[in-house]
Amino acid sequence: MPGIRKVLVIAVTVAVVAAGSVLLVDVGAAIRSEHRLARALAESPRVPFDPEVTLAGFPFLTQASKGDYSGATIAARGVELPGCEPARGICRGELGATLGRFQGPERGDFTGSDVLHTSSISAYTRLDAVTLARYLRITDLTVSTPAPDGKAGGGGPQDGVVSRSEGVVFTGTVALPPDAGLAADDPPSASSFTGPKVRVSVAVDLSVSDGALEIRATDFYTGPERHVDADVPEQMRAAVLDRFSMVLPPLPMAWGLVAQRAESFGGDVQLVADSGPAGLRPGRF
Template sequence: MRKLIIGLACLIGLVVVVDFGAAAYSEYQVSRALREGGSLTADPEVTIHGFPFLTQAWKGKYDDVEVRARQVPNEMIGDVTIEATLNGVSVPASAIVEGSVREVPVDHLEGRMMIDPTDLGKFLGIPDLQVSAPPADRSDGTGGSGGSGSPTTGGIVFTGTVPVGPLQESVSVQADLVLRGEQLMIVATDFYFGPEGQEDFSVPTPLRQGVLDRFTKTIDPQSLPFGVIPTDVYAQGSQIVIEGSGDDLIINLDNLQTKV
């Protein structure tokens, strides 16, 4: 009985190792295809969730696949991070093994583009730009513009050094993030003197609008992963996140240059 139990344990361990190895190989093949199709500078991270993997591979249907590509060049903003969550991905196992994956049907896709403060600061001409969210208006941390670390819309705070008359001063402003079609509009609405702001400096009234304009800009239409149309924008931590989703899509891995 003891030998039987040990034998079964070894067999189960072998199956697990084989399953994870097959998943890793498939993730590598998909990553290479995404890099080539999207003209990326590095292989993106690809994770195929679900165990056992071999059962999904046998069916040619994968429940949950995550893709993350860092430092993706963007003509306007600089480098951005791209993420996508794909549900119901149909790819024959033979195509993965042969490295011939070209078209991928997907039941549902959620795509995100994340902009870091450094790159956004370069775009705005404010090199030391910092991004944060004001604290929630409610004491329970669930209301207002969102508690610390929570996604927030319309309540983002920018802090950076800009010209105020003849001086260079660090100021904080509250801004709205607005999607107009595929354009992202950053609109500074007022100065901010809360915990994250510069409380010890006030801008003279005649100069206020000019300073607010330094933090106001429109980013031209942005395509999310695999051509998904943006539907939402918010701040999470220190990043600005633009996201959207789509159903029943066909992803052409040979034509990603204009879509990733």
């Protein structure tokens, strides 16, 4: 019996080591292919750094041997966006995409000129509060997504809500009157502007107009989420709301998709587009 147990222990150990080795080889191959795809995507002239790429599915080697992949997620950060005044800084955003099942080169040897035939694509262009602040010229702008009515929290994943298109809360400082401090050589109202100013929270609706992000402030926000209470003279209330409203210039999206809707994403705002089957060249991301 002791001899049998010893044989069983050795057999189990060998099997575990073999399985671990196979797993390591598979993971290593996936990492290599993700790097190859990231480098191929970085051939796009608007992608300044290698994007983050994750190839879906396991085992990876089975997919790669056939050139038939379960899917991929891509996030390219630091992409320059149009329409920002140079004095306010460069506007940059994150371009991302999720590919459904797609066919590509075998062994994961991706290049910029390959054509990836995907069953679906979901793309987004995401702007953080710093970038939105530069567009709106409200330097201390913050964005938050309120939780549903009657529920505590900030509207994050713990609340079952990660985004919304109406009632997003923008908080920031504007001059009084609101058109003061907007000359090209004037400082932003929230920093070194020396005139009267006020910090307020407003509720905004996000939408898409001809593919462009439209931000429209509908009213001052008074709770229950974290906000700023401030007295704004009645004759200036409409003008203050206007300072939080804007239609941005058309922004780039992955593979030239046109935005279909807009939504908040935690403390960011994003444009989203979905498409069916498509042939995509990584170098044209």
